[in-house]
Amino acid sequence: MLEQHVPADMGFEARYTWTLPLVAEWIKREFDVTLSVRGISAMLKRMNFSFTKATYTLAHANEEAQTFFRKHTFAQLKKQVEAEQIDHLLFEDESMIRSYQALQYNWFPRGKQRKVPTYGKHEGAKLCGAIHYETGQVHHREEEKADTTAFIRFLEDLLSAYSSGKIALILDNSRIHHATGLQPFLKEHPRLQLVFLPPYSPNLNPVEGLWLWLKADVVNNIFFEKFYKIRLHVSQFMNRINNQPMETIDRLLVRL
Template sequence: MPDHKDEIEKLSTAMKEAKSKRAYERYQATYLHLQGYAKEEIATIIGRSKKTVYNYIHAYTQRGLNGLEMKYSPGAPRRLSPEQEKELALIIEHQLPVDVGFEAKYNWTLAIITELIQQKWGPTYTLRGTSDILHRLGLSYTKPTYTLANADEEKQKEFVEITFPEVKKLVDGKIAHVLFQDESMIRDYQAIQKTWFVKGKQRIIPTFGKHQGLKLIGTLNYETGEVFCIEEERYDAETFLRFLELVLEHYPTGKVVMILDNARIHHAKLIQPFLKEHEDRLELVFLPPYSPQLNLIEGLWKWLKSDVIYNVFYSSVQEIRKNVQAFIQRINQKPEQTIDRLCVQL
């Protein structure tokens, strides 16, 4: 297998410096390809089709990193000027259809955007043509997600640009382990997600109509990709204290920096004597309030639910527990995949 060490390092740097999610995605796909991942695996990880992954890799093969930049866009001459395209992207990002004259329309569709282009600038496009424009502009047809209105963007930026880089500088020196910590309730009715099935039919998932699941608490090791995870009956200060004790047992040497959210149990008075007693071995670094997207282990919970919970019928908690344990064991056998999937983004 060819040695791509230099290329991999350059791609890793490009991923960290990427200014958009789409640019990051292109670098990540190529990075994983050079690491030996199959195109099918890469497509699953980044949530794109195998053809899209092939196009990214082909562009890199032909022009290197430059081939992955958004400026390369083959095809017919554009009928919208760069300024008009930029304005279109800003309208879609910051306004709703109702804001620009489409009465009682609150969601962007290809039909509405096609009509907007024709009304505002003149060119007439097919729906496919409009779709091509939007993809070129780094837009995609996605489900919205909730964000916490109380989040402080300045504090989030400080964590990403100052706090966490300072922690990483001390790794292998004063710090031996950097762990992202969180709790998650894994329920048997999380959601139904899309899956391949016979055309015109739907897969039927049985249910008892009951709600059951597991309360998990775990850490993700930023450097090694190892996941340490246990099950508890409840989330309280005593549970968290017991977990901290287990973490220090699991990592018997070296200082541990644990990055975590501001849940009440993480600040409980009960754990303060323990933190004081072990201050040479354990330090808690708190994320900015309302910033789950900065906690890398959140990605682990989503991965777990996608692989183990969605579209699956469980008749007992024991079945859920068995499959969750198998999932953790499986990913810990190939921690480099966990690093590539969850850790390189920060």
């Protein structure tokens, strides 16, 4: 019941989070058995339950398409890498970095909260990032906005970084990745191949994990009074992980 239903499904009007008192009320209603909140907590722990934060999932994601990508499209790409038909297999994505990010849980004296000052400014920058599937090397570029021109500049960076051989770039279906203005550039650089993920499939792109890692390590829970400081932190993070590429491989790429 706890896994498959929210309280509203079970007759608790406008309630969507199972708490111990609600579980106790449901048990009393359904079985006429009275259990204490502490007893229910102990019981749920024995049943391998924990009080965890919910997470979003994309309602329009197509599991069959994702499975096909993993077992067919990506499998074929890896075979082409092994056969040296593809020289560089990369994943790419974009993210917004703001002068202040989400506040996360952190250790602090009981009864107190860490206070993070803010001026209410919303300065930010778009980051383009790519991870090399075999080496774990990360390339990134900062732009003021995410548009076709910015994306082309990042592609030029990748072509420069990998100056010879075929590049297969796995990426999502963002508008800028399909833009008409991009087509002449792709024709001019035939060694660059774009491979599109199934729609609504961030779970298949390890760069999404890179952004979470970056924000958790150097951005969240802090306010940057000067935006250049966040640029500095981002660069330091990228330099650090590129000096330890096996950490990136173990953390983001092994599961693929």
